[in-house]
Amino acid sequence: MTIRLYDTDARQVRDFTPLRPGCVSIYLCGATVQAAPHIGHIRSGLNFDIMRRWFAYRGYEVTFVRNVTDIDDKILAKADDSGTPWWAIGYTNERAFNSGYDTLGCLPPTYEPRATGHVPEMIEMMRGLIERGHAYAADGNVYFDVRSWPGYLSLSNQDLDNLLQPSGEGETGKRDPRDFAMWKAAKPGEPSWETPWGRGRPGWHLECSAMAHKYLGETFDIHGGGLDLVFPHHENEIAQAKAYGDGFARYWVHNAWVTMSGEKMSKSLGNSVLVSEMAKRWRPLVLRYYLGTPHYRSMIEYSEEALREAESAFARIEGFLQRVVELAGPVDPAAEVPPAFAAAMDDDLGVPQAMAVVHTTVRQGNAALSADDKEAAVARAAELRAMLSVLGMDPLDEHWAGSAERGDDLHGVVDSLVRLVLDQRQAARARKDYATADAIRDQLAQAGLAVEDTPSGPRWSLASR
Numbered sequence: 001m002t003i004r005l006y007d008t009d010a011r012q013v014r015d016f017t018p019l020r021p022g023c024v025s026i027y028l029c030g031a032t033v034q035a036a037p038h039i040g041h042i043r044s045g046l047n048f049d050i051m052r053r054w055f056a057y058r059g060y061e062v063t064f065v066r067n068v069t070d071i072d073d074k075i076l077a078k079a080d081d082s083g084t085p086w087w088a089i090g091y092t093n094e095r096a097f098n099s100g101y102d103t104l105g106c107l108p109p110t111y112e113p114r115a116t117g118h119v120p121e122m123i124e125m126m127r128g129l130i131e132r133g134h135a136y137a138a139d140g141n142v143y144f145d146v147r148s149w150p151g152y153l154s155l156s157n158q159d160l161d162n163l164l165q166p167s168g169e170g171e172t173g174k175r176d177p178r179d180f181a182m183w184k185a186a187k188p189g190e191p192s193w194e195t196p197w198g199r200g201r202p203g204w205h206l207e208c209s210a211m212a213h214k215y216l217g218e219t220f221d222i223h224g225g226g227l228d229l230v231f232p233h234h235e236n237e238i239a240q241a242k243a244y245g246d247g248f249a250r251y252w253v254h255n256a257w258v259t260m261s262g263e264k265m266s267k268s269l270g271n272s273v274l275v276s277e278m279a280k281r282w283r284p285l286v287l288r289y290y291l292g293t294p295h296y297r298s299m300i301e302y303s304e305e306a307l308r309e310a311e312s313a314f315a316r317i318e319g320f321l322q323r324v325v326e327l328a329g330p331v332d333p334a335a336e337v338p339p340a341f342a343a344a345m346d347d348d349l350g351v352p353q354a355m356a357v358v359h360t361t362v363r364q365g366n367a368a369l370s371a372d373d374k375e376a377a378v379a380r381a382a383e384l385r386a387m388l389s390v391l392g393m394d395p396l397d398e399h400w401a402g403s404a405e406r407g408d409d410l411h412g413v414v415d416s417l418v419r420l421v422l423d424q425r426q427a428a429r430a431r432k433d434y435a436t437a438d439a440i441r442d443q444l445a446q447a448g449l450a451v452e453d454t455p456s457g458p459r460w461s462l463a464s465r
Contacts, residue, residue: 138173
């Protein structure tokens with residue numbers, strides 16, 4: 001059993017060998033909390049949640065760090081425009097992100113450090129880089145000298161001489177326009193911290209190098225994030241950390257985007273779909289299925305039609321489990337997932353191939369139900385729950401069965417009302433008034449409810465859209 005991952009730096013799939021046997025350390029670039037999250041933001045957290053769950057299933061002890069960038073040029077610009085304190089904007093949106101992660105069933109990180117809580121660690125790193133000749137102070141700013149580090153741009157495979165990176169506003173005193181700011185000199189009205197080089201605030205890149213060092217040590221296993229972070233963010237992290245003396249990340253894993261009309265989903269393009277709004281229109285478990293089923297390195301083109309297809313596909317999974325529970329009672333997840341599912345997940349987290357095993361198991365289970373083979377149906381349901389649990393998509397898990405599921409309370413109300421109507425339909429059938437019974441069923445169908453007659457009585461569900 002060997003897990004293999006595509007390493008962006010090596011540009012190939014590599015066998016995963018942990019730094020410490022039986023343990024895996026993961027650092028994921030988390031949210032810049034300038035605004036509430038859209039589904040493109042949450043996809044990254046969800047993909048790495050599945051990675052984390054698979055490592056745990058394979059017996060690893062997982063340390064998972066996901067940072068929060070709570071100070072940033074965009075946050076400060078929004079604070080200036082709205083008159084809202086910068087920290088209030090950050091905290092409000094940090095809570096929105098955590099709500100989004102929880103809504104879609106992501107496990108909480110082991111540690112979730114904020115940038116503003118780690119200024120001393122950043123100062124220590126800058127001091128070391130200046131002493132080593134890799135950084136310099138100018139006009140209250142501290143810059144990294146990119147020409148001092150020969151490996152710069154190896155992750156994105158670019159050539160420094162052809163790199164165009166304009167100087168940022170207020171970033172004065174650069175020796176080379178491509179040098180990047182680790183620390184930005186204080187401006188009037190902006191938050192600032194005292195350093196040996198004057199008051200100022202963190203640059204975007206420095207915080208992750210410093211926090212990864214603090215929580216995961218000089219060298220750790222996996223650094224993750226979206227493809228858009230390869231340059232400049234991850235390139236600059238690597239330069240800072242390695243020039244400081246750290247081994248830093250041994251594997252670099254990047255997830256692809258959610259796109260609309262072929263463009264990366266982003267607030268600046270005005271094409272984002274907020275998680276909070278999507279969860280009002282679609283069941284969160286269906287959203288997780290929709291975002292988590294494609295391979296993490298594949299683009300997802302957002303469309304309502306694709307979501308409806310995801311809803312229908314997942315309804316088939318749920319329907320089988322529900323029928324087995326009605327027939328045999330609670331089903332415990334199997335101790336092991338099927339070998340074909342495990343092989344797919346070991347191969348660079350091949351969720352699409354793993355889901356093919358899931359749907360094959362559903363078909364086999366439905367065939368067993370049709371043949372009145374209760375034992376086989378229960379066995380397939382147990383395997384199914386084991387696989388879905390790894391993916392965080394088990395509808396019988398307490399997370400989805402409890403208050404986290406959208407409309408849980410409303411579902412109970414609707415169920416009571418539908419039961420009254422179904423009782424009327426049963427009474428009509430009992431007196432052989434089939435015309436009335438069929439009319440009731442047709443009216444429920446028009447309302448979007450499907451009715452299935454089972455040996456234990458009628459059962460309703462939301463019809464596929």
